[in-house]
Amino acid sequence: MLDWDDLRIFLAVARSGSFVASGRALGLNHTTLARRLTALESSIGTRLFDRSPRGVQPTKAGLDLIEHAERIEDEVLAAGRRIEGQDGAVSGVVRLSTPEAFGTYFIAPRAHLLNAAHPQIELELAPESRTVNLSKREADIAISLHRPDQGRLQAARLVDYRIGLYASEDLLARVGPIETLAALRSQPFISYIEEMIDLPELRNLDRSLAKRCVFRSSSVAAQMEAVASGLGFGLLHCFAVGPHMRLVRVLPDAVEVVRSYWMVLHADLARVPRIRAVADFVAERVRAEAGSF
Known part of the structure; x- marks a missing residue:
């Protein structure tokens, strides 16, 4: 008889290819996890993984078991979703996944307002530039850059936002005013590490503008700090730029991306x-401050 907890461990290892990484994700010591998998293999009389110094790879039997384990996982998660919260209490943990700029510069500074309205809710904010799987319960609510095209998901457009070109006051004092796109091409630029971006909407935003990139980061916050330091020009979220940063919008009529x-x-x-309470809170705050986007 297969045990769901063993299958849960099996899936984590199969997906990560590493005892250490999957143990960290599950909150288990990697030696304990390896021992559990060895016991599972012994109980069913089949080797599920090929082990090597580079990690682990599922065997043919392991690949076959993945298909069954993922169907079981889907059913377990669906059962939990269906019965969860039926007592009506507005309390508990809610995980909100967002793009980095929205989570860091809009949600986090307003989290105290959610707490004041619902003190029994524990908000887990995951601001990162990757797509999450709501069906696998990687998050309860996701703020996405596009409408999902599959799955039993409810989606609503939240707000349009603008990305503009910015430079620090100090940098503009050194290089002088930038009045044309041609003049911009010779200036130092700050951008993403494109191969580390999981969201296609963030790629190639500056290809037509920048000729010389001096700094790249997968983090929006790091890019903003680099721009504020005077290192170079950068495309930043307009709603995230505060007056204390001493940043200047450059060529606003010529450079603007709307997402x-x-x-x-x-x-x-x-x-x-x-979950409804957090979703309503986010929607209400965005409506109240729509002009900042």
Whole structure:
């Protein structure tokens, strides 16, 4: 008889290819995890992984088991979603996944307002530039840069936002005013590490503008600090730029990218009170401050 907890461990190792990484994700010591998998293999009389110094790879039997284990995982998660929150209490943990700029510069500074309204909710904010799988419960609510095209998901456009070109006051004092796109081409630029971006909407934003990149980061916050330091020009989220940063919008009529934020929830969780409360809070704050975007 296969045990779901053993299958959960098996899936984590199969997906990460590493005992250390999957142990960290599951909160287990990697030696304990390896021992559990060895016991699973012994109980079913089949080797599930080939082990090497580079990590682990599923065997043919392991690949076959992945298909069954993922179907079981889907059913377990679906059952949890269906019955979760039926007591109506507005309390508990809610994980909100967002693009980095939205989470860092909009949600985090306003989290105290959510706490004041719902003190029994524990908000877990995950601001990162990657796509999450709501069906696998990687998050309860996701703010996405596009409308999802599959899955039992509810999606609504939250707001359109602008990305503009910025430079520090100090940098502009050194190089002089930038009045044309041609003049911009010779200036130092700050951008993303493109191969580390999981969201296609963030790629190639500056290809037509920049000729010389002097700093790259996968972090929006790091890019903003580098621009503020006077290192170079950068494309930044307009709503995230505060007056204390002493940043100047450059060529606003010529350089502007408009994107949209979408709020996405799994249909089975949309009426869970604590999740509904967080979703409503985000929507209400965005509506109240729509002009800043």
